[in-house]
Amino acid sequence: MSIGKVLANRSFCVGLIVTSLIALVALLSFVWTPYPVGAFDIAGKLKPPSAAHWLGTDHFGRDILSMIMVGSRNSIAVASVSVAIGAGIGVPLGLWGAATGGFVDEVLMRFNDLVFAFPALLSAVMITAVFGPGAINAIIAIGIFNIPVFARVARAAALSLWSREFVIAAGAIGKSPARITRDHILPNLASLLIVQATIQFSLGILAEAGLSYVGLGSQPPMPSWGRMLFEAQTMIGLAPHMALFPGLAIVITVLGLNLLGDGLRDVLDPRFQ
Amino acid sequence: MLSYATKRALIAILTLLAASLVVFAMLEIVPGDPARLMLGMNATEDAVHNLQEQMGLNQPLAIRYFSWLGGLLTGDLGKSYTYSVPVFDLIKERVAVSLPLAVISLALSTLIALPVGIFAASKRGKFSDTLAMGVAQVGVAIPNFWFALLLVYLFAVTLRLVPAGGFPGWGAGFGVSLKSLILPSIALALPQAAILARITRSALLEVLGEDYIRTARAKGLSRRQVLYRHALRNALIPVLTILGLQFAFLLAGTIIIENVFYLPGLGRLVFQAITQRDLIVVEGVVMLLIATLVLVNLLVDLSYAIVDPRLRGRS
Numbered sequence: 076m077s078i079g080k081v082l083a084n085r086s087f088c089v090g091l092i093v094t095s096l097i098a099l100v101a102l103l104s105f106v107w108t109p110y111p112v113g114a115f116d117i118a119g120k121l122k123p124p125s126a127a128h129w130l131g132t133d134h135f136g137r138d139i140l141s142m143i144m145v146g147s148r149n150s151i152a153v154a155s156v157s158v159a160i161g162a163g164i165g166v167p168l169g170l171w172g173a174a175t176g177g178f179v180d181e182v183l184m185r186f187n188d189l190v191f192a193f194p195a196l197l198s199a200v201m202i203t204a205v206f207g208p209g210a211i212n213a214i215i216a217i218g219i220f221n222i223p224v225f226a227r228v229a230r231a232a233a234l235s236l237w238s239r240e241f242v243i244a245a246g247a248i249g250k251s252p253a254r255i256t257r258d259h260i261l262p263n264l265a266s267l268l269i270v271q272a273t274i275q276f277s278l279g280i281l282a283e284a285g286l287s288y289v290g291l292g293s294q295p296p297m298p299s300w301g302r303m304l305f306e307a308q309t310m311i312g313l314a315p316h317m318a319l320f321p322g323l324a325i326v327i328t329v330l331g332l333n334l335l336g337d338g339l340r341d342v343l344d345p346r347f348q
Numbered sequence: 349m350l351s352y353a354t355k356r357a358l359i360a361i362l363t364l365l366a367a368s369l370v371v372f373a374m375l376e377i378v379p380g381d382p383a384r385l386m387l388g389m390n391a392t393e394d395a396v397h398n399l400q401e402q403m404g405l406n407q408p409l410a411i412r413y414f415s416w417l418g419g420l421l422t423g424d425l426g427k428s429y430t431y432s433v434p435v436f437d438l439i440k441e442r443v444a445v446s447l448p449l450a451v452i453s454l455a456l457s458t459l460i461a462l463p464v465g466i467f468a469a470s471k472r473g474k475f476s477d478t479l480a481m482g483v484a485q486v487g488v489a490i491p492n493f494w495f496a497l498l499l500v501y502l503f504a505v506t507l508r509l510v511p512a513g514g515f516p517g518w519g520a521g522f523g524v525s526l527k528s529l530i531l532p533s534i535a536l537a538l539p540q541a542a543i544l545a546r547i548t549r550s551a552l553l554e555v556l557g558e559d560y561i562r563t564a565r566a567k568g569l570s571r572r573q574v575l576y577r578h579a580l581r582n583a584l585i586p587v588l589t590i591l592g593l594q595f596a597f598l599l600a601g602t603i604i605i606e607n608v609f610y611l612p613g614l615g616r617l618v619f620q621a622i623t624q625r626d627l628i629v630v631e632g633v634v635m636l637l638i639a640t641l642v643l644v645n646l647l648v649d650l651s652y653a654i655v656d657p658r659l660r661g662r663s
Contacts, residue, residue, distance in 0.1 A: 188359060189366045191645075192638050196600035201371065204622050204630045205378050277489070284491050285604050289619060304494055308608065311497060312505045322494035329489035 080342070087338025093331025101147040110138035112145045113296050121314040131316040133306065139317065142298040143324045149210065149299045150328065153292070154279030156214045158272050161221020166268060168222070169229030170260060173237060174252040184230075187223040195220040195282045199291045210293035213286045217279050228271050233260050266343035270336055277332035284325050300325050353650055360646040367638045368420065372413050375627050425632040430624045435632040438617060443636075445515055446606070446613035449529055449536070450598045456537035457544055457598075458591065464541070465548025470575060472553060481549065487542025492601050496535035496608040503531060513610040532609045536601045540594050547590045551583035558582075584655050592648030596641050 082088060104112075109129070116136030124131045130139040168187075172180040199216035206212065236242055236259070245255045286292035287301030295302070300321045307317035383399040400406055404415065419425060425435035468480045504512035510531055516524050555561065556579050564574045603615030610616075614633055621629035 185359065185362065188363050189370075192363055192367050192642050193370075194596050194600045194641070196603060197634055197637055200618055200622065200630065201374050201634055204625075204627055205374055281489075281491055285493060285600075288491075288493050289604055289607055289615075304491075304497065308497060311501050315501050318494070318497045318501065322491065322497070325491055325494065326486070326489045330486060333485065333489060 084338045084342055086334045087342055090331050090333070090335030090338050093327060094335050097147060097328050097331060098151070100144055101151055104141075104144035104148060108138075108141035108144050110141045112141045112298060113137060121310065121317075123314070123316050130320045131314070133303070133317050134310055134314070139303075139320055142303060143300065143321055146298040146300045146303065146321070147324065147328070149287075149293050149297055150280050150283055150325075153210060153214050153217065153283040154276050157217035157221055157279050158275050160214070160218030161275060162225045162268065162272060165222040165225025165227075166229045166264075169226040169231075170233050170256050172226070173230045173233035173260070174256050180230075183226070187226050190219060190223045193219065196285070196291075199286050203291045208291055208294055210297070210299075213283050213292040216286070216291075217282050220282070221275050221279070224275060225268070225271065228267060229264060232264050232267050236260050236263055266339075270340045270343065273332055273336035273339060277329045277336065280325065280329050280332070352653055356646055356649045360642050363642050364639060367642070368417055368635060369413070371631055371634055371638070372416060375631050376409070378627060420635060425635075426628045428621075428626055428629050430621075430626045435629050438629060439614070439632055439636060442612060442614045442617045444518060445611050446599075446602050446615065449532055449605070449611070449613065450595070450602050452529060452533040453536035453540065453598050453601075454591075454595060456533055457541040457594070460537065460541040461544030462548055462587075465545040466552060466575070466580070468545070468549045469552035469556065470571075477549075481546065484542040484545045487539055488546070490539050490542075492535050492539050493604050493608050495539060496532065496605055499531045499535055500608065513608070515609075515611045528609070528611070532605050532611060535608070536598060536605055540598065540601075544587070544590060544594065548583065548587050551586040552579055555579045555582045581655065585652055588648055588651055588655065592645050595644045599637055599640065 114137060116132065118136065119128075119132055120134055120136040122128055122132045122136075128138050128140065130143065133139055133142070168183050172183040195216045198219050199212055202212045202216055203209075233256070242255060242259050245259055246252075250258070283292055283299070284301035284304070287299040288305045290302075290305070292301055293299045303321040304318060307314070307321070310317050383396050383403060383405060387395055387399060404412060407415075416426070423436050425439070427433065428435050428438060431438065464480055464484070468477045471477045500512050503509045511528050513528075515528050518525050552575075556575075561574055561578060564578050565571070569577075602613060603618065605611075606613040606615035607619070614637070618630055618633045621627070621633070
């Protein structure tokens with residue numbers, strides 16, 4: 076895989092640039108935002124975009140750009156931890172099922188079916204009903220939703236690898252299934268899992284926004300894109316910019332991640348090399 | 349050997365049973381006593397005790413689970429803690445809003461996505477393909493509730509063509525009720541259509557590369573004939589799978605979209621129930637949605653067998 080070939084993939088390049096920019100903005104928000112986030116200015120409320128407030132102000136006069144910048148941290152944190160939960164539990168389960176087969180595999184797949192019956196929103200509804208609202212709920216709910224996704228991808232790919240000659244050969248020289256999985260299966264799955272992680276990451280951003288929009292995600296005063304949209308809803312006639320910019324932030328982030336995922340798939344897929 | 353259909357149905361039933369255990373257990377660990385909650389702060393110990401007796405709260409866990417499960421099967425979901433009416437009636441009222449919304453959106457999304465996907469695949473690599481897939485790529489990234497807000501701003505606030513929200517109720521007339529579902533279903537359908545169009549296109553392209561397609565072309569069939577008679581049918585399996593999954597997303601989406609448009613559907617019911625700690629309502633709605641999901645996925649699995657005869661004999 077040459078660098079030139081990678082850079083020739085337009086989705087990959089655009090996706091990488093957009094994603095890096097978002098990550099940079101999130102990092103920047105730790106040291107600098109145009110205004111202190113959450114600083115009220117009732118006299119300057121609901122102002123449309125201007126030189127002083129590039130993206131305008133909300134119904135408390137808070138600077139929308141600053142809130143979007145800090146909100147990106149929330150989105151990224153929730154999405155990445157829930158991908159880690161999904162991959163951390165799902166991948167070992169999928170690999171175990173593929174390596175053992177038979178009864179264990181059947182039980183694991185039925186467990187998958189069960190988890191699959193709980194979309195992130197329903198899990199979040201139940202967790203919130205029991206423990207009350209909070210960002211942790213969103214992480215757990217989206218993480219649970221990610222488990223069967225990773226388990227299925229890992230299992231399907233591992234199953235096809237188990238019939239390959241180099242894996243059979245490794246078995247013939249006496250390696251245990253666990254060692255074969257570690258030495259031969261997992262390294263060959265890595266690229267596939269990276270692509271899936273990118274896709275789940277972008278879905279996680281969307282899901283987090285939806286959950287905080289309905290009040291099941293992160294709570295005030297932590298800014299989050301979803302709740303900014305919720306607050307914009309009642310102001311839609313007066314200040315449409317309040318709804319426009321947080322939504323654009325979500326679309327740009329998700330679009331960047333999806334392009335990156337598409338590009339990574341083309342770049343990493345051996346069929347295209 | 350079990351037939352394919354029997355095995356799928358058994359798995360669906362087992363999944364539902366396991367899910368009911370999970371839901372029951374989740375809400376069982378909640379601190380607080382429903383009887384005390386219903387009677388309020390000033391209730392006497394005796395009254396609380398009587399109500400506990402009446403609601404069967406003193407019985408062992410297993411008995412309560414089975415009587416709850418039995419209730420589920422007969423449509424008895426218990427009584428709401430706050431409204432003191434049967435949960436079943438509450439849900440029935442709200443389903444009349446949520447279900448039409450989900451079904452209209454699914455139909456709308458399929459009607460848009462299939463033609464676009466087929467068109468893009470037949471024009472592969474041409475400008476119209478690139479354009480359609482570019483639009484779809486953006487569509488996938490749009491959160492439906494944000495799209496809903498934009499639609500409200502454009503069509504309700506600025507152009508005043510449709511109401512911004514609320515629902516008159518089916519009793520107030522079919523037309524006005526349907527009108528208030530137009531924006532919500534468009535908002536739900538378009539992002540889903542973007543996903544479905546992409547899947548349709550790539551499934552078709554995969555099939556179009558097969559040997560039997562070349563054979564069909566070689567024996568003199570036109571591109572059109574090959575596309576519709578041979579390729580489309582074979583590309584339907586991945587499309588159906590996604591449709592099944594999309595129904596899950598649509599149901600979840602309905603719950604969120606109802607909040608944008610103030611529609612009195614299941615979503616509003618469940619969020620109200622959460623704030624009022626009316627857990628038995630939450631339990632009922634969640635079980636209903638899970639059952640719908642499992643049922644839809646079962647139907648999708650069974651429809652594979654109709655689309656692909658090779659699956660019929662297999663277990």
